[in-house]
Amino acid sequence: MNNLVWLIPTFPLLGFTLLLLFGRRLGEPNAGWLATTMVTGSFLSTLCVFLGMAGKTSEERVYEITLFEWIPSGELSVGLGFLADPLSITMALFITGVSALIHMYAIGYMHGDPNFSKFFIYLNLFVFSMLMLVLGDNLLITFLGWEGVGACSYFLISFWHEDPANASAGKKAFVTNRVGDWGFMVAMFLLFFNIGSLKYSDIFSSVIQLDALTQTTATAVVVMLFIGAAGKSAQFPLYLWLPDAMAGPTPVSALIHAATMVTSGVYLLTRMNPVLAEAAGWSSDLIWIIGLFTALFAAAAAVAQNDIKKVLAYSTVSQLGFMFVAVGSGLYVAAIFHMITHAFFKALLFLGAGSVIHGMHEEQDMRKYGALKKAMPITAGTFIIGWLAIAGIPPFSGFWSKDEVLLAAWNENKIAWVLLLIAAIMTAFYMSRLVFMTFFGDKRWAEDEKENHEEDEITPPPENEKKNILNPHESPALMWFPLVALAGLAATAGILNLPFSHNTKYLEKWLEPVLFGNEVHVLASTSTKWLLAVIAIIGATIGVLSASYVYLKKRINPAQIELPILQDAWKFDRSVSNFMGGPGRKIFEVVTWFDETVIDGAVNGAGKLTQNLGTRLRATQTGLIRTYALGMVIGAIAILAYFVSRMGF
């Protein structure tokens, strides 16, 4: 069934094409259903490939198929090919699965939007690009997908581009990603220069068997790849775009900026693990240190945000930091495991937040929420599962994967473990804060609405509209069904990789063929692991309890915790903007001057030269036919004379 792999990206591509041609005519909701069907088809074909692969022995699970040669150009020959192996199929499975659910949710969420079908065009194009990214059998195809998801992310962040803030958020994401893309491209150039191929299998075989890369080159490649990964996966200092990316519709935040696209940096580094193994030790250290710093930095910022989506955005940045800690410590399985569980619970949390925003009539400020549990029981119930999962409460999925990441940190450095544990406690704290402020406590919206109500008595609005104002309502089934499905996954995904014995580590065994023995195994004894797990549970509980102490029982004034500097995310974004707007601008002015005088000068100079030469040569074109004829005759005689003289008379 492996040869079905080409079907996986074909479905969303077909959906994209059909919607592009007939989307407007299909209208709402048919365009959405078409897109959902296509992604579901993609999910089913992934499932087929997965089942076929699962039936084989682990050596036979890597399968390559080249559809055609895309760029045949001398040494560089790039085929449009797919690589189906346990890693790419795992990625494709959760990408298509989560995408299908989010597509369905979006039909409800985007209800009434004037650009309903356009939204699904972008969504399907995104899924196609994301699948190309993970299924490509060489770096260039991956890069194609990489750029595709970046472009779709840009389109979708600025989807409501009538508001200039949304449009500039999209631009910010695009420009920041460009920095990362530069790293990716340099890494590709280096690999091609040293190995002569961009195909993963060629790169791996020459790195592993022929030792084709020197340590210095491998280190340079890894650092460049990490810059690329940091751009796409929002690591410090390139994370800046992700909090702003929340300007897009909520399904986009769930799909692109939480579950799938932002994890592609982790995927890329995991895929390139043989090169990471060749590189000098400090490059791996760099990865986990940046990851750890990002995890702490963003978690602290999340504590003080009031916009429900901003909390989740900083939380995503922080969780991605966790994954990079695992990658840098060489525990790739832990990274992928956390990526999968994170995709489930973070997509769930975002969709839940979207449902709340929907129910509260586009209000995103948590200070105006409260006690929504009764009004939106399904959203609240599923959200609570997502909350427990991300907070790391057993037996929900987040506990198992976060525990693995913490173990990775422990294995690498004890201080790193302590810091990461603090980040985990903060995660539990800010998520509990979010849940308590939204679903529990006092009705803060009711007071607001009462004022409205008093005014309403003077001029009563139509009956149904009045109801809308007063009652935050549960979302339609189209929107809560994906929530329930994701809640089920978020609760149970821990069974993918249970740490109790070697036999229950399904994911680790499954991913073995793609890791080439580069997976680091934690040496700690079983009792130490138990102890660490217990400490992690205690930490999570402390986070939850202290949040309830502050936000439910109100023993401490929240203002003491929500420091202004945290609200401003350590003022980092602001200082970057200030620098770029002030002193940084001078640098650009120098570059502009160079561009305008030297480069434009050279180009324009070449044009002027040709023009002058032409003006002079014009004189020879008299338009007199007999002059031309004479020229030809003289030429013919000259040639004749040359041949005659060669004959040696």
Place this chain on the structure above:
Amino acid sequence: MTFAMAIGTEYYLALSALLFTIGAGGLLVRRNPLIMFMCIELMLNAANLAFVSFGKEMNDLGGQLSVLFVLVVAAAEVVIGLAIVVAVMRRRPKASIDEVSVLRG
């Protein structure tokens, strides 16, 4: 038959050279477009004659074959050339070729 054998290839080539020179000379000195056109035809056919003669001399069909190509090219050239000449003549009935120099650089 014997008489025909007596005429050697060199005679044909001489005739060809003569025709070609007449054509080239006419092309250079005459100003009537139609006459110039005929001169070009003359030069082409002089070349044809040379082709055929060499083809016979060297026992190579290539010579005869080239003539066919020349004929096709000449026919095409006549079609376009005459069309231009007719168009020019319609506008200026007595025009000499030197007056048609609007397309100079």
